[in-house]
Amino acid sequence: MGLAWQQGPLSAKPVGRFLTPAPLPERLIFAERLRRRMRVRLGGEWIADSEDVLLLHEQGHYPVAYFPREDVEVGVLAATSRTTKHAQLGVTAWFTVRGAERAAWEFAEPPEHASELRGRVAFAWRAMDAFFEEDERIVGHAADPYHRIDIRRTSRHLRVTDGDRVIADSRRPLVLYESGFAPRWYVPREDVDLTALEPVEGQQTFCPYKGLAGYFAIDDRAGAAWSYPDAWPEVGQIAGHISFEPDKVDVFLDGKQLHLEPGQSVIPHGLDRGLDVDEIAERTHQ
Template structure:
């Protein structure tokens, strides 16, 4: 996702390369001003509020927001004796986060022995995302992780012929699929339900969460377990694929203009858990500020 996750340019599994004569370091970290007001809520109280947040992109990880210590509520952080070592950023001290009688051990951390080239993170603290009640930009809740400005979803309509088969059974046949291009992922093809043999789909229990699209529901396809999924209440940003169905090319046969689609790098997705204190109804919601 974005710069450093899945197949992004700073990810460990990036599909592109930098066109430079000399090899780049194995790991590249990127820090930049977020330029958005961000707030952290814990124990029903605001414990951090800043317009000077720095976002860290680290290979293989979601973006992490670092707040100036001066923008954290006095008394919210209690130092712990534990010190760990970050492979790139040196010694890291940990805090218990306290507010309104609640506590989150190791709920925040600070890099205390930064190399000179990482001075942007000096005197800043980061909060464990799922240990806090919620994070906000202005008055709207941000879920999953800090918003990655380099992540985007583009959806395109097409008249290409898409067919889905399980053995000899045709499960879907469409001349009007949508293709979703998502940063760091291989293209995904979504089929209108009118072009699907609905009795071939059996709804499965359990959902996964995407910070950019919402909650995904899964289906067995003609007996193939979890062979398809749908964002039944996709968020407005990807509203065009709402309630359409996408099929796993490694589990069922998907043909595009007669060519079988193969599993590509970036199609093996690591599901993201729903944030602490976020129920399913909220996860399916369209507006975090409401």
């Protein structure tokens, strides 16, 4: 997922490799200008507003936005005695923000090769009320410019079975290509035997790029299928379509059985602070 997460180039288990004669350092950290206006809101007020945000990509982490101190409202940051040590970037100093403890941090004395981080502060995502790019709320984490989703129509034959029972049979599935993941196949509901699917009450996951997913059980296998009933506009083609997990049910593409590929397990997002299902629905229909 993106540059340093899941199977991205800077992740712990990249799907590809850098073609260099010498091995790369065990951990690579990448920083770049976001080139978007980003704002932070807490307690009904804007506490940071910048067009000069630095995005830090670090192995196994979502990208983190660092704001210049001069773009943070005066008096917002209260220094604490707490410090930690980052293996590559040195001492990390922590701040309380409007009563929220451990809500922001900065690298006190970053090494010379990371000088871009001097005088910059990052805010803990869930400690804040919300983050925005311009006037639109960004959820889950800072937007990763290297995370991409492409959806393609295809006439390939997708067939899903459970023993002798045919669960789905379609020659018009959609294939969703998402950075760091193997392709996922989404089937129109009309091509699915919906009587074989039992909605799993209360099981939902949130994707910052697709919206809120609901899950289905097939027999006693919870999570064997899922759907984004109100997928966000950027991926609206898959709204209501159903995808199947090939390690829980048999999925065949043009007669060849699919299998769950390594690195496909995802740590699900919880909802952001103050973000509820109704707000997700509102975002869906903007």
